[in-house]
Amino acid sequence: MPLTLTEEKAPDGHERLIYAEDPASGLRAYICLHSTAYGPAAGGCRMWNYASKEEARTDVLRLAGGMTSKNAMAGIELGGGKSVIIGDARTDKSEDLFRSFGQAVHSLNGTYYTAEDVGISPEDMAVVARETPYAVGLDGGPHGSGDPSPFTAEGVFQCLRAAREILSGSDNLKGQRVLVQGLGHVGMSLAQKLHAAGADLIVSDINQAALDEARQKLDAEICPVEAVFETEFDIFAPCALGGVLTAETARKLTANLVCGAANNQLATPEVAEILRARNIQYLPDYVVNAGGIISVAGEIHKAGPGYREERLTGIASRIRDILADSLRTGKTTIQVADDMVESILTQALQVRKGAA
Ligand code: NAD
Numbered sequence: 001m002p003l004t005l006t007e008e009k010a011p012d013g014h015e016r017l018i019y020a021e022d023p024a025s026g027l028r029a030y031i032c033l034h035s036t037a038y039g040p041a042a043g044g045c046r047m048w049n050y051a052s053k054e055e056a057r058t059d060v061l062r063l064a065g066g067m068t069s070k071n072a073m074a075g076i077e078l079g080g081g082k083s084v085i086i087g088d089a090r091t092d093k094s095e096d097l098f099r100s101f102g103q104a105v106h107s108l109n110g111t112y113y114t115a116e117d118v119g120i121s122p123e124d125m126a127v128v129a130r131e132t133p134y135a136v137g138l139d140g141g142p143h144g145s146g147d148p149s150p151f152t153a154e155g156v157f158q159c160l161r162a163a164r165e166i167l168s169g170s171d172n173l174k175g176q177r178v179l180v181q182g183l184g185h186v187g188m189s190l191a192q193k194l195h196a197a198g199a200d201l202i203v204s205d206i207n208q209a210a211l212d213e214a215r216q217k218l219d220a221e222i223c224p225v226e227a228v229f230e231t232e233f234d235i236f237a238p239c240a241l242g243g244v245l246t247a248e249t250a251r252k253l254t255a256n257l258v259c260g261a262a263n264n265q266l267a268t269p270e271v272a273e274i275l276r277a278r279n280i281q282y283l284p285d286y287v288v289n290a291g292g293i294i295s296v297a298g299e300i301h302k303a304g305p306g307y308r309e310e311r312l313t314g315i316a317s318r319i320r321d322i323l324a325d326s327l328r329t330g331k332t333t334i335q336v337a338d339d340m341v342e343s344i345l346t347q348a349l350q351v352r353k354g355a356a
Contacts, residue, residue, distance in 0.1 A: 002022065002024070003020060003021070003022040003025075003027070003100050003103055003104060004020070004021050004022070005018055005019070005020050005104060005107055006018065006019045006020075006021070008057075010032070010061075011061060013034070013065070014032060014033070014034050014035075014061060014064065014065070015033045015034065015035060015036060015041075016031075016032070016033040017030065017031075017032050017033075017057070017060075017061070018030070018031045018032075018104070018108070019053075019057075020100075020101070020104035022100040024096065024100075025094065025096035025097045025099070025100040026087070026092065026094070026096070026097055027085065027097050027100040027101055027104070028053070028056075028085070028086040028087070029045075029083055029084060029085045029086065029101055029104060030056055030057055030060040030083065030084050031060070031081070031082075031083040031104060031105065031108065031112060031114075032060045032061055032063075032064035032081060032082055032083070033064070033079070033080075033081045033108075033111060033112055034061075034064035034065045034067060034068045034079070034080040034081060034082075035068040035079045035080050035345070036079040036111060037068075037079060037345055037348055037349050037352070038068075038071065038072050038077060038078065038079050038344070038345060038348045039071075039076075039077040039078040039079050040078060040079060040110055040111050040112065040113060040300075041064070041067070041068075041078070041079040041080055041081025041111060041112045041113070042067065042071060042076075042078040042079070042080075042081060042112070042113040042114075042115070042136075042293065042296065042297065042300060043063065043064060043067035043071075043080060043081045043082035043083070043113075043114070043115075043117075043293070044082065044083075044114065044115045044116055044117030044118075044120065044137075044148075044292075044293075045082075045083040045084070045085060045101070045114045045115070045116070045117055045120050045125075045128075046059070046063070046082070046083070046084045046085070046117040046118045046119055046120065047084075047085040047087055047088075047089040047092075047093070047118070047119030047120055047124075048084060048085075048086070048087075048089070048118065048119055049086075049087065049088045049089075050084070050086050053086065056084050056086050059084055060082050060083065060084045062264060063082040063084070063117075063263060063264070064080055064081050064082040065080065066080070066082075066263055066264060066285075066286050067079075067080035067081060067082055067293070068080025068341075068345075069286045069337075069338070069341045070286040070287070070289070070290050070293060071290075071293060071297075072341050072344045072345050072348070073286065073287050073290065073318065073337065073340065073341055073344065074290040074293060074294050074297070074311060074314070074315070075311060075314065076293065076294060076297035076301075076311065077297075077301070078113070078293075078297055078300065081112045081113075082117075083101075083105070083112075083114055085097070085101060085119075085120075089118075089119030089120070093124065095127055098124050098127035098128045099127060099128070099130060099131050101128055102127070102128040102129065102130060102131025102132045102135060103131050103132070105128065105131070105132045105134050105135060106131055106132035106134060108134070110133075110134055112134065113134050113135075113136055113296075113300055114128065114134065114135050114136070115135070115136045115137035115148065115292075115293075115296045116137045116147065116148060116149075118184075118241075121147075122137060122138060122139045122146060122147050125137050125138055126138055126139065136296050136299045136300055137295075137296050137299070138299070142302075143298070143299045143302045143303075144299060145295045145296055145298055145299040145308075146295075147185065148291070148292030148293065148295045148296055149184075149185035149186045149189060149292060150189050151291035151292055151294065151295040151308065151312060152186045152261050152289050152290075152291040152292035153186045153187075153189035153190040153193065153261065153291070154189075154193070154291055154312060155288060155289065155290060155291030155292075155294070155312055155315045155316075156186070156190055156237065156239075156259060156260060156261050156288050156289060156291070157190055157193045157194070157197075158312070158313070158315060158316040159259050159283055159287075159288045159315060159316050159319045160173075160178075160194075160235065160237070160257070160259040160283075161173065161197075161316070162316040162317075162319050162320050162323075163257055163259060163281060163283055163319060163323055164176070164235075164257070166320060166323050166324065166327075167256070167257065167281060167323075172198070173194065173197040173198055173199040174197070174198035174199070175198070175199075175200060176199045176200065176234045176235055177199075177200045177202060177232070177233040177234045177235070178194050178199045178200070178201060178202065178233065178234065178235040178236075178237055179202040179203070179204065179223060179228065179231065179233045179235070179236050179237065179255070180194070180201065180202070180203050180204070180237045180239055180260075181203075181204045181205075181228060181236070181237065181238045181239060181240050181244065181260070181262075182204075182205055182238070182239040182240025182241070182262065183203055183205045183207065183210035183211065183213075183214055183239075184205075184207075184210070184239065184240070186239050186261040186289075186292075187203075187205075187237075187239030187240070187261070188210060188213070188214070190237060190239060190260075190261070191203060191214055191218055191220065192217075192218065194237075195218040195219065195220075199235075200221075201214065201218055201219065201220035201221065202220065202221045202222075202223050202231065202233055203215075203218075203220045203221070203222060203223065204222070204223040204224070204225055204227075204228050205225070205240070206225055228244075228249075229249045229252040229253060230252070231254070232254045233254060233255055234255055234256060234257070235255050235256075235257045235258075235259065236253060236255040236257070236258045236259075236260065237258075237259055237260040237261075238258070238260035238261075238262040238265050238285075239260050239261045239262055240262055241262060242262055242263050242264030242265060242267075243264060243265070243266075243267040244262065244265055244267075245258070245265050245266050245267060245271050245275070245282075246267040246268070246271065247267075247268070247270060247271060247274055250271045250274040250275050250278070250280075251274060251278070253275075253278075253280060255280060256279065256280055256281065257280070257281050257283070258275070258280060258281070258282045258283060259283040259288055260285070260288070260289075261285070261288070261289040262285060262289075263285055263286070263289065264285065265282075265285045266282070266285075266334070269334075272332040272333070272334045272335070273332060275332075276326075276330075276332045276333075281323060281326075281333065282332070282333055282334070283319055283322075283323070283333060284322065284333055284334050284337040286337070287315065287318055287319060287322065287337055288315065288319065290311075290315055291312055291315065294308055294311045294312055294315075295308050297311075318340075322336045322337050322340070
């Protein structure tokens, strides 16, 4: 049986939801276009061992919505979308699988651009790109932007310093205890920057090799995965998976600042209020972690070299504005950021209507 694409009913607020299946290659994937109001949808592809098709569907809807906010805030003229492949990234990858996924992306005629997310490497994306020009984050070529992770890490690092400056009057990280949760593509790069800036590192991961590397090269203290919220530190940098801040963990957290790359760090919206009430400054994930999509956007728009650097610097200045507004008005940082996104999207729609 060939590749089949099934258009499912997208929940309110989402434009399209497509389920792609190809028994020959083993592909089972969802692609969600949340919004194309601000340009073609763009967002990475995640490969994850979801327990069920429903779990994958829930994840893609949530992640695609986050991309709309992230891309609007980053000023990159792209809408929000995401894709997820159901499978184990360690054992289920094959050329056929990624080519089949590439065909599914291509069938959307450029309304969705895909790139790397958790479980997907630039090598995998290069296979997808054999089937479609709408696969980005590629190594090489005239506009290839490569792995977006170092740019994500740089954006997180700049935000962390900007917030320190607002909160303490100095962006010096010397002696600050920073816990990096997840030492993957982004987390390890961030840990290196923090170490170079004089921070005292604490690291937590399920991957022993990454922990050993951080201990040996970055003089990091290791925190067992289950002890993160029982440990004392000043800054929390979640760089593993989403949902780590629940009502329970937010009440235990000892840090006064949360700034990390993981998408959807707050398990539920109420957590933002718990953090605010405890005077813990949470820097909205979709603002902080935009460095990777900014890098990819340069490739999509075939932009010159200044494009990425200019917009990367813009991330930290937006965080300064958001934090200052939150401290002044008492609104949560996420509320301030969401209001900004709404006004950006409303304006984009008005411009589009005016042009039509
Ligand atoms: P990755 O897969 O390279 O790294 C994730 C790391 O988290 C791995 O080392 C893994 O072992 C570890 N981990 C898994 N479960 C854990 C747990 N319970 N406790 C501690 N560590 C655990 O992924 P990445 O590309 O570094 O992305 C990290 C996060 O940042 C993800 O949430 C991703 O969606 C988000 N993000 C990444 C980018 C990017 O450019 N790569 C951009 C925006 C957002």
